[in-house]
C-alpha cells in the first residue's frame with residue numbers, strides 16, 4: 001500500500017483536477033499578458049469568486065447524499081442580501097447585528113427546505129425549485145425593486161483586507177514588484193501577510209511531523225518519510241509563495257480568511273466525523289446505510305439546513321462586495337455552484353466527491369470567468385465555454401472510470 | 408466435427424494489485440454441461456466476463472477460440488452475435504416491464520425500427536413454454552419470484568439463438584423446488600436442443616447431478632478438469648478446490664448454553680403496503696445465550712420479515728408484541744436503537760442492502776459502529792485501518808488490501824465483509840439471514856467457526872437458512888416457520904430433514 005503507484009491511483013482525480021487548474025491559469029496568464037496573475041487581480045479573483053466556493057461547499061454535501069442539488073441558493077443569496085438591506089439600511093441596525101440576522105435567515109430557509117425534503121419526502125429537486133421562486137419573490141417584496149446601499153462591516157468583509165501591522169519593515173531588496181513592472185502597487189511588502197503565511201505553513205508542517213511521530217509511537221501504519229517530507233516541503237513553499245505574492249499588493253483579504261476557515265471546517269466534517277461518513281455512505285447505497293443504523297432523514301435535513309446557512313454566508317459576502325442589497329443579485333449562482341462540484345469530481349449519483357474538489361472546481365470556474373472577461377470575450381461565448389468545461393470534466397471522469405474498471 | 412466448442416487458452420487478467428486469472432486454460436466440449444467451481448475469488452466470474460466481452464479484448468492476455476475461430480470480443484454485443492449468452496448472478500431484468508418486453512430487451516422484434524408486437528408476443532409465448540413459465544406474457548417482472556425471473560433470463564438468452572449459455576450461480580438465491588426445476592430445464596435444453604452450458608455453482612450436489620465435466624479453479628489457476636459422466640464425489644471436488652481434504656463440513660463443537668438472552672412475545676406484523684394483511688402471526692420465541700437457533704422454512708415463510716421487523720422495525724406496519732432482552736423489555740423504534748441495544752441483522756440482500764459498493768473494505772466494516780473508532784468527534788482513520796486489517800485476516804477476505812472497493816470483491820468475499828461489519832458492531836443478538844449464500848465450502852467452514860466462536864462468547868445467534876443441512880449441522884435448536892407462523896420447535900439433535908419438511912407440509916395442509 002505504501003508504493004507510489006497506489007497512492008497516485010487512489011488520488012488520480014484530485015491530481016488531474018489540480019493539473020487542469022494549473023493549465024487554465026497558465027493559459028489565461030499567457031493570453032492576458034500576465035495580468036491574470038498579478039497580485040491585485042489574484043485578490044480580486046478570490047473576492048469575486050468567494051460566493052461560488054462557499055456555495056459549492058454546501059452543494060457538494062447535497063450532491064453526495066445521492067446526486068441531489070439545491071436550485072434555490074441563487075434566490076436565497078438574493079433573499080439574504082435583501083434582509084441585509086432591510087435590517088441595516090431600513091431599520092438602521094448595527095451592521096454586525098444585521099449580518100447575524102441575515103445569515104440566520106439563510107439558515108432558517110435551509111431548515112424550511114430540509115423539513116420538506118427530509119420529513120415530508122418532497123424530492124429535493126422540487127422543494128428547491130419552489131424555494132427558488134419563493135425566495136426570489138420575497139427579495140422583491142422586501143426591496144420593492146430598489147437597490148439599498150450597505151455600509152460598515154459589510155464593506156469590510158466584502159472588500160477589506162487585514163491592515164499591515166508593521167508597515168515598511170520588510171527590506172527593500174526582497175521586493176520584486178518593480179522587476180515585474182506591476183502598476184499601482186504599494187511601495188512596501190505587506191508584513192502581516194508574510195507573517196500569517198509563514199506562521200500557518202510552519203504550524204502545518206510541525207503538525208504533519210508530530211502527527212506522524214505520534215502515530216508511529218502508537219503503532220499505526222504511517223506513510224513513508226519521503227512522501228511526508230515532500231508533501232510538507234511543497235506545501236510550505238506553495239503557501240509562502242502565495243502569501244509573498246499577495247504581500248506585494250494589498251496583503252491579506254479578509255474574505256480569504258473566511259474561505260480558508262470554511263474549507264478547513266467542512267473538510268474536517270466530511271472526512272473526520274461520523275455525520276460526514278454517513279453522508280458518503282447514504283450516497284453510496286441508501287438501503288445499506290439505513291440498515292447500518294444511519295438516520296438518513298436527519299442527514300438530509302442537516303445537509304439542506306447547512307446549505308441554507310452557507311447560502312446565508314454567501315449572501316452577506318455578495319452583498320458586501322457589491323456594497324448594496326439589490327433585486328437581481330444571485331442569478332444563476334446555483335448553476336455555478338453545481339458546475340463547480342461536478343468539475344471537482346462529484347459523482348452525479350452521490351457518494352463520491354470531496355470539499356477539496358469543490359474548491360478546485362470553484363477556482364476553475366472563477367479563473368475562467370475572470371480570464372475570459374479580461375480578454376473581452378463575449379458573455380454569451382463565456383457561457384458556452386463554461387458549459388463545455390463542465391461537460392468535458394464529467395466526460396473525462398466517465399472515461400477514466402471505465403479505464404480503471406478494465407484495469 | 409469439432410470436439411471443443413470453446414477453448415480459452417492461457418488467459419491472464421490483472422486488476423490493480425490482484426492477478427485474478429493467471430494462464431487459465433478452459434475447454435468446453437460441444438453439447439455438454441460444464442460446471443466451473445472454485446473458492447470465492449478463484450476467478451470464475453472474471454473468466455466468464457472475459458469470455459463474454461465484458462472485459463474487452465486487449466484488457467487480458469491469451470486467446471479465445473469459439474467454434475474453432477479466434478474471437479476478439481470488445482463488447483457483450485460481439486459475444487452475443489457469436490452465439491454466447493451470459494446470465495449474471497445478479498439478474499438484469501427491468502422490473503416494471505412485462506415478461507415479453509424483457510425477453511426481447513435489447514433484441515427487439517421490429518420492422519423498420521417499430522416494434523412488432525404480434526411477433527414479440529408470439530415468440531415470447533413460445534419461449535416461455537419452452538422454459539416452462541406458465542404466467543401471462545404481460546406479467547410484470549416485479550410480480551415474479553426469483554425462480555421465475557431466472558426462467559425469464561433463460562428465455563431471453565434463448566431468444567438470442569445462443570449456442571453457449573453461461574449461468575453464474577443460477578440457483579444461489581433459489582429454494583430447492585425452483586432449483587430442481589431450473590436444473591431439469593437445463594438438462595432438457597441440453598438433451599433436446601443440444602445447448603452447451605457453462606454453469607458456475609457452489610452447490611456441489613447440483614453440479615454432480617447435472618454436469619458432464621467439472622473444471623476446478625483455485626487462486627486464478629486451472630487445477631483440473633474432472634470427467635463427471637461417472638459421478639465423482641463431493642470430497643473429490645473439494646480437494647481440488649481447497650487443495651486439501653476437508654473431512655468435516657461442520658466444525659465440532661460443544662455448546663455452552665446459558666440463560667435466556669432474548670425473547671419475542673406475541674409478535675404480529677402487518678404488510679407495509681397492504682396494512683390489512685398480516686405477515687407475521689403472533690410469534691413467540693426465546694433465545695438462550697450461547698445457543699444457535701435456526702429458523703427453518705420455505706421461501707416466503709416470513710423469516711426475513713420477522714427478523715427485519717425485530718430489527719428496529721426495518722420492515723412492516725402496525726407491529727405489536729414485546730421484545731425482552733436480558734429480562735428487560737426493550738422498545739426498538741428504529742434501526743439505530745436496535746443496534747444500540749445490541750441487535751444486529753445481516754441481510755440476505757448483500758448487493759442491494761448489505762454493502763456500500765463504492766466505499767472501501769475498511770469503511771464498510773466500521774459503518775455500523777463508527778463510535779468504536781471515534782474519539783471526541785473525530786474518526787480515527789488509523790484505527791480504522793487496523794480494524795479493517797484484523798477482519799480481513801480473520802475472515803481471509805481475498806483482496807488487494809483494505810483499501811479495495813467492496814464492489815470489486817468476488818461475491819463470497821463481499822459476504823465476508825458484511826459479516827465483519829456486524830461482528831464489529833459487537834452485538835449480543837446476531838440475526839444471520841442466509842449467511843452462507845454463494846459462499847464456497849472452505850469459506851463456509853470458516854464462517855461456521857466464527858459463528859460458533861460468537862456463540863461461545865455468550866451471544867444469542869439466530870440463523871435463517873434455506874439449506875436444511877446447514878441448519879441441521881450447525882444449530883442447537885430450531886423453529887419451523889410457515890406462512891408467517893411458528894409451526895414447530897425441535898432440538899436439532901432430534902430433528903431430520905424429513906421431520907422438518909413434513910411439519911411444514913402438515914401445517915400448510917391443515918389450513
Ligand SMILES: Nc1ncnc2c1ncn2[C@@H]1O[C@H](COP(=O)(O)OP(=O)(O)OP(=O)(O)O)[C@@H](O)[C@H]1O
Pocket residue numbers: 405422423425426427445446447448449450451452453454805806807815816817818819820845847
Ligand atoms: N474490478 C475489479 N477490480 C479489482 N479486483 C477485482 C475486480 N473484479 C474482481 N476482482 C478480484 O478478482 C478475483 C476474482 O474474482 P471473481 O469475481 O472472478 O471470483 P469468483 O470466483 O467469481 O468468486 P465468487 O464465488 O465469490 O463469486 C477476486 O480476488 C476479486 O477481488
Ligand SMILES: [Mg+2]
Pocket residue numbers: 451452453575817818
Ligand atoms: Mg462470482
